Amino acid sequence: MKIYTVGGAVRDGLLGLPVQDRDYVVVGATPADMQARGFTPVGKDFPVFLHPQTHEEYALARTERKTAPGYKGFVFHADADVTLEADLQRRDLTINAIAQAEDGSLIDPFNGQADIAARVFRHVSDAFAEDPVRILRLARFAARFADFTVAPETLALMQRMVAAGEVDALVPERVWQELARGLMEQAPSRMFEVLRQSGALARILPELDALWGVPQPPQHHPEIDTGVHVMLALDCAARAGFGLPVRFAVLTHDLGKGVTPKEEWPSHHGHEAHSVKLAEQICKRLKIPNDCRDLAVMTAREHGNVRRALELRASTVVKLLERCDGFRKPQRFSDMLHAAQCDQRGRTGFEERAFPQAAYLEALLTVARQVDAGAIARQCAGQPQKIADSVHAARVAAVAAAMPEGKPNA
Numbered sequence: 001m002k003i004y005t006v007g008g009a010v011r012d013g014l015l016g017l018p019v020q021d022r023d024y025v026v027v028g029a030t031p032a033d034m035q036a037r038g039f040t041p042v043g044k045d046f047p048v049f050l051h052p053q054t055h056e057e058y059a060l061a062r063t064e065r066k067t068a069p070g071y072k073g074f075v076f077h078a079d080a081d082v083t084l085e086a087d088l089q090r091r092d093l094t095i096n097a098i099a100q101a102e103d104g105s106l107i108d109p110f111n112g113q114a115d116i117a118a119r120v121f122r123h124v125s126d127a128f129a130e131d132p133v134r135i136l137r138l139a140r141f142a143a144r145f146a147d148f149t150v151a152p153e154t155l156a157l158m159q160r161m162v163a164a165g166e167v168d169a170l171v172p173e174r175v176w177q178e179l180a181r182g183l184m185e186q187a188p189s190r191m192f193e194v195l196r197q198s199g200a201l202a203r204i205l206p207e208l209d210a211l212w213g214v215p216q217p218p219q220h221h222p223e224i225d226t227g228v229h230v231m232l233a234l235d236c237a238a239r240a241g242f243g244l245p246v247r248f249a250v251l252t253h254d255l256g257k258g259v260t261p262k263e264e265w266p267s268h269h270g271h272e273a274h275s276v277k278l279a280e281q282i283c284k285r286l287k288i289p290n291d292c293r294d295l296a297v298m299t300a301r302e303h304g305n306v307r308r309a310l311e312l313r314a315s316t317v318v319k320l321l322e323r324c325d326g327f328r329k330p331q332r333f334s335d336m337l338h339a340a341q342c343d344q345r346g347r348t349g350f351e352e353r354a355f356p357q358a359a360y361l362e363a364l365l366t367v368a369r370q371v372d373a374g375a376i377a378r379q380c381a382g383q384p385q386k387i388a389d390s391v392h393a394a395r396v397a398a399v400a401a402a403m404p405e406g407k408p409n410a
Helices: 008-014 031-036 084-089 112-118 126-130 133-144 152-163 172-183 188-198 200-204 226-239 244-252 255-259 271-286 290-307 314-323 330-345 356-369 373-379 384-402
Strands: 002-006 023-027 048-050 057-060 062-066 074-078
Touching: 002 008, 002 084, 008 112, 023 084, 031 048, 031 057, 062 084, 126 152, 133 152, 133 172, 133 188, 133 200, 152 188, 152 200, 172 188, 172 244, 172 271, 188 200, 188 226, 226 244, 226 330, 244 271, 244 290, 244 330, 255 271, 271 290, 290 314, 290 330, 290 356, 314 356, 314 384, 330 356, 356 384, 373 384
Parallel strands: 023 057
Antiparallel strands: 002 023, 048 057, 062 074
């Protein structure tokens, strides 16, 4: 029995990056051998075992055969006769198909080290085409390793997979799992660039794919192209270190521009309402978590109002705060302002432009939250129908008093 470190741990070590998790493959052993040594079996589809002390995962070397469409249609073979090279050959990319022996020596039958040096994503074998999740994984790796490019033959293979309908067999939960991980990488726009190049984006997120080639007014958007704008805004959110809900909200905030009639270009009046519907459509289809869905819908609906915040009357500001449930969920409102800020800065030449609207609305929310709704409710004893209007009026008065001189309703 021989044990090798494989996959991302070896790759990241060669790249000089911190190694987070280690995966091990065991050659020359059977499930009975593993259990005799105290390992605990946990794998359902193929033999994976937990180390008795470290609880790290050890998988028996295995091969696989595709038996049905999608990413679950596989039969695995794991036995003592499966070689290390046979196990590595079933892996997705050459940079992930390098093994390290216990003495530190590297086993690299598919030249992964050369591709690491050349910064290239290259598939190991045509078996790559059997699992559509690998398209998503490669795109996610592109977001993490932004200086890598996709080998032409690998991109061509991905395009053939899309044309064959393999991507259509992906289940929503797995699509979201990979997209969410890619969104949290350092250059998330690269993930969508690769998905577009392969044709997979049009199948997975057609609402987003429709944005490329749609122009915007150049005086407001020097980059002009809506798809380019969304990617710039998304990378802005990544640079700022914002969380997943903010990044997803940025990704979906302008979807409505993709359905504007061409005769109205480059204007997109009313695109916010269309963006809301399309964001809701994506969230339902991909079963997006509630926190991401709620912030995405709010951002799609309100980012234009946030941009005009300095021009709004006090009553309009309070309606915005109430509509966004800012009094009960101030952090979510702040997250929406972060997404709106990325919308502003995700434009060519606007990357460092000030966005005073965020601090302005935060300050007005703080003032409005100081209104004692409980005291007002007691004053309306016996007239409960007046409570909501009275609280609203008190908030408007407080906000108006806090506005700088010369502002509407100040």
